[in-house]
Amino acid sequence: MPHKFNAERRDKIPKQRHRVTNWAEYNEGLRRRGDLTVWISEDALALWSAPRRTTRGGQPHYSDLAIELCLTLGLVFKQPLRQTQGLMRSIARLLGVGIAVPDFSILSRRGNGLTLRLKPRSKSDKPLQLVVDSTGLKIFGEGDWLEQKHKTKRKRRSWRKLHLGLDLVSGQIVCSDLTQDDVGDPTALPDLLDQVDGPVDLFLADGAYDGERTSDLLAARFGSAIEVTIPPPRNAILSPNAAKDPTARDRHIAEIAARGRMVWQKATGYNQRSRGETLMGRWKTVIGPKLKARTFENQKTEAKIGVRVLNRMTGLGSPSFKRTA
Structure with missing residues (x-):
């Protein structure tokens, strides 16, 4: 809003200058955004297979957590579903984990209305x-x-x-x-x-x-x-x-x-x-x-995963600014 009221003299208003005061911590946080161990946990690999279904219908091979992990990797590294499948397959091979990687068509189908795991509640009582x-x-x-x-x-x-x-x-x-x-x-x-x-x-x-x-x-x-x-x-x-x-x-x-x-x-x-x-x-x-998703329900899932990705990156480290001019 301010630029609308100062449009005629905006070039005469000095621009504020700030300095980042925690470069070392912030740089490390930026590096960790590309660390696979940040996005892949041992719990996710341990819960890779879906639990046995007790009702009528087919038995799913992959848990919701496994589908969420694959879609998260695809979103973080900006890969389509086919490349996400190849990325997860290579990660499993490098880690020496004997898991089957879901096909790109399974990722698309299971992404429709996917139930994400519950977020841990914050312990802060501040409003x-x-x-x-x-x-x-x-x-x-x-x-x-x-x-x-x-x-x-x-x-x-x-x-x-x-x-x-x-x-x-x-x-x-x-x-x-x-x-x-x-x-x-x-x-x-x-x-x-x-x-x-x-x-x-x-x-x-x-x-x-x-x-x-x-x-x-x-x-x-x-x-x-x-x-x-x-x-x-x-x-x-x-x-x-x-x-x-x-x-x-x-x-x-x-x-x-x-x-x-x-x-x-x-x-x-x-x-x-x-x-x-x-x-x-x-x-x-x-x-x-x-x-990237084509259907509305898959797009809603993609947006929810995007929120969790940004929150995770924010938790890794954020810059602290100090005004200098």
Whole structure:
């Protein structure tokens, strides 16, 4: 938002400079992202075969954990399913482990609605500070350049919408969802909040979440004491009872009108929402701007695995910055 208000004099505003204070730890964390021992555990190899089925139907050869491990390796090293099969086959041969590697067709079929293993619950009792944002991920179809240059008609939907919730305290993604491109942000918010395990005392989001629907939902889930910081639109008006019983939105509107939007951003801490946008940039750099899976259910599985990959990489080490200018 700031560049919109400073566009005319942006070249005269000095750029902030920061210095990384933990280069040694951060470099080691970056190296470990390519370490196979980080992504392959002995527990996963021990639970490679599926348990015996007690109901009617065929007996699966591979456990859900084995399928998840193969799909995770393919996502980390950016390999299609066939190359993922070859990668896992070579890893098993180098480790000297006598396991059968699932075929690429099995990976595709089992990825549809795959149940991921439960994440260990955090032992911290501190309330979450939640930042929610969304971005688009391409799937298939003609690219934007081809459509604009040659006026080609788009035959199929070419992107999905990824919704992520970031905890500012831990830096971990605590909730996620992948929806069709026509699903609005407030519509996807209830499913995101269902994944949050613990109290939340701060909620940051952009103007797409503005409205009573979002504020009422947050108050019902986390209590009326939660601090909700959502920028109202330029034409926002006060509620009828603003003089006697102003809401948080009324206070935001009044402060913006009195002191300006830039001052309101600094006073409310809304600038921290930029970490949500940074998270989207990390996703498209590390995971990729495009989904590899073809069906919607497989794409949802791919997005869930991508969240776990980013969280694992964040746990290996993150940079600490100190402002120098």
